[in-house]
Amino acid sequence: MTLTAPRDELALVDLLDRLLAGGVVLAGDVTISLAGVDLVHVSLRALISSVSTLVEP
Amino acid sequence: MTGEALYVYAIADSDLAEAEVAALRAIDDGFINVITEAPVAAVVSTVDADKFSASALRENLEDLHWLEGIARAHNTVVSDLARQRPVAPVRLATVFVSEDNVREMLRTRAQDFAGALDRVRGRCEWALKGFLITGSVTAKPSGSTESSSPGRSYLERRRAERESRNLQLESVFAEAETLHQRLDGLSLASKRYPLQDRRLTGYRDEMVLNAAYLLPEGEPTELRRAVDNGQSQQLRLELVGPWAPYSFATLE
Numbered sequence: 294m295t296l297t298a299p300r301d302e303l304a305l306v307d308l309l310d311r312l313l314a315g316g317v318v319l320a321g322d323v324t325i326s327l328a329g330v331d332l333v334h335v336s337l338r339a340l341i342s343s344v345s346t347l348v349e350p
Numbered sequence: 351m352t353g354e355a356l357y358v359y360a361i362a363d364s365d366l367a368e369a370e371v372a373a374l375r376a377i378d379d380g381f382i383n384v385i386t387e388a389p390v391a392a393v394v395s396t397v398d399a400d401k402f403s404a405s406a407l408r409e410n411l412e413d414l415h416w417l418e419g420i421a422r423a424h425n426t427v428v429s430d431l432a433r434q435r436p437v438a439p440v441r442l443a444t445v446f447v448s449e450d451n452v453r454e455m456l457r458t459r460a461q462d463f464a465g466a467l468d469r470v471r472g473r474c475e476w477a478l479k480g481f482l483i484t485g486s487v488t489a490k491p492s493g494s495t496e497s498s499s500p501g502r503s504y505l506e507r508r509r510a511e512r513e514s515r516n517l518q519l520e521s522v523f524a525e526a527e528t529l530h531q532r533l534d535g536l537s538l539a540s541k542r543y544p545l546q547d548r549r550l551t552g553y554r555d556e557m558v559l560n561a562a563y564l565l566p567e568g569e570p571t572e573l574r575r576a577v578d579n580g581q582s583q584q585l586r587l588e589l590v591g592p593w594a595p596y597s598f599a600t601l602e
Contacts, residue, residue: 305414307477307590308421310543310560312442315596317361317466 355399356385356446359427361438361456361463364388374430377423385449387456390463393431394452402445411443425594432474432594438466439596459601466599473538474567475598476591478577479546480526480559482519486584519558522584526559529580529587536572537563541597555586562597 357377364386371382376395385392400406410416421442428439446452456463534540543560565573570591577589 303422303425303590305418305421306546307479308425309417310546311562311593311596312421312424312439314543315541315562315598315600316439316441317463317599317601 353399354396355402356394356449356452357397357402358392358394358440358444358446358452359424360393360431360440361467362391362393362431362435363467364391366391366393366435370434371431374427375423376427377420382427385452385456387453387460390456390460390467392452392456393427393437394446395427397445399445399447402443407443407445428594428596436467436471437594438463438470438599439594462601466601469539470564470595470599472567473564473595473598474592475595476563476565476570476573476589477593478533478559478561478563479557479588479590480529481553481555481586481588482522482558483584483586484555486518518584519556522558525580525582525585529576529585530559530561532576532580533561533563533573536576537565539564539598543597558585559587562593564595564598565592567592 359382362384366384366386368384371384371393374382376382377397380395380397382393382395385394401410410420424442428437431437432439446455530540530542541562543562545557545560548554548556563573574589577587581587
């Protein structure tokens with residue numbers, strides 16, 4: 294078994310698993326394509342709904 | 351559109367003091383601030399609104415280099431904070447136009463956030479990845495007969511190799527599944543992630559398990575022992591942690 298502390302250089306894919314599929318989010322799932330590979334499900338709609346407040350403050 | 355926006359990293363209990371976040375490094379070397387609406391608080395920093403507009407984000411998220419910078423900065427803030435207190439990490443690249451909007455979000459969803467924080471209080475996450483060890487194929491093709499034609503013999507050999515590999519994949523997936531069930535029993539909660547593509551992991555070995563387990567803070571003795579015992583000639587395991595509870599501080 295290999296044990297790595299997250300403080301060391303984390304694999305970006307592992308980080309993205311969590312940052313794009315985990316965490317507190319509002320709704321909706323869209324798959325974004327990374328390097329031509331469907332890897333992560335990013336909640337683009339939620340993301341955009343948070344961001345849309347930028348347009349009309 | 352120009353100006354500043356607020357990037358939200360995490361939600362914490364409202365007793366979070368500015369002093370606790372003063373030393374954290376934010377995206378683009380900004381400063382971390384705390385916006386409090388009891389019983390919860392948001393951990394934020396000021397970012398360039400142009401870089402985080404809806405259209406800019408759609409492009410930027412496809413830029414692996416940009417994405418990596420944001421992801422690492424985001425994770426640093428979240429994990430530094432998670433070592434001090436319970437946090438509910440927020441999904442990457444969540445941006446608000448003003449402090450008022452953040453406050454309104456905190457007020458509207460206070461119950462949800464408090465619930466998410468309670469689910470991860472005193473707990474942390476461990477990640478487990480399992481791989482089929484390349485070249486560990488042991489099963490010999492059955493009934494390999496000498497054929498009179500070399501071409502036919504080649505095709506038969508290829509077919510037998512394929513069958514043997516499929517059988518092994520089946521058996522290693524079953525091994526991983528059994529192990530996951532055991533680990534799930536040792537954990538407060540678990541979550542499966544889609545298997546990562548080899549083009550992204552950079553590993554030669556094929557992934558057969560990608561999962562996260564929620565455990566009390568501290569040394570995960572039992573989990574580690576079960577993982578050690580779960581390894582085999584064909585199954586390689588990597589346990590990584592502790593992580594901030596990304597997979598479990600979610601809103602139901």
